[in-house]
Amino acid sequence: xxxxxxxxxxxxxxxxxxxxxxxxxxxxxxxxxxxxxxxxxxxxxxxxxxxxxxxxxxxxxxxxxxxxxxxxxxxxxxxxxxxxxxxxxxxxxxxxxxxxxxxxxxxxxxxxxxxxx
Numbered sequence: 001x002x003x004x005x006x007x008x009x010x011x012x013x014x015x016x017x018x019x020x021x022x023x024x025x026x027x028x029x030x031x032x033x034x035x036x037x038x039x040x041x042x043x044x045x046x047x048x049x050x051x052x053x054x055x056x057x058x059x060x061x062x063x064x065x066x067x068x069x070x071x072x073x074x075x076x077x078x079x080x081x082x083x084x085x086x087x088x089x090x091x092x093x094x095x096x097x098x099x100x101x102x103x104x105x106x107x108x109x110x111x112x113x114x115x116x117x
Contacts, residue, residue: 006090008111017076058100066081079092091107091111
């Protein structure tokens with residue numbers, strides 16, 4: 001069965017989404033949102049047809065040398081890459097109100113710096 005894994009920036013963002021949802025609405029709503037986000041991620045891992053290429057306006061550090069895809073889940077954008085034939089890596093999860101080019105660039109830079117270690 002295809003699977004998905006989180007890179008550290010996306011894992012932290014998932015925690016931030018939970019905290020925000022819990023404080024703003026309720027623990028039940030936070031749980032529902034995260035559970036459905038994970039269903040969306042599994043659907044992405046299962047079906048390449050849902051993958052959309054990263055727009056040219058969003059820059060990937062050249063030394064990462066990877067193809068990045070994205071998908072929208074409710075008001076969040078999920079950025080990911082293929083790790084193997086049956087696995088994707090979630091690189092970033094950003095709310096539509098964020099400065100997506102800047103925040104995505106920051107998250108990719110963190111991933112690049114971890115890769116060099």
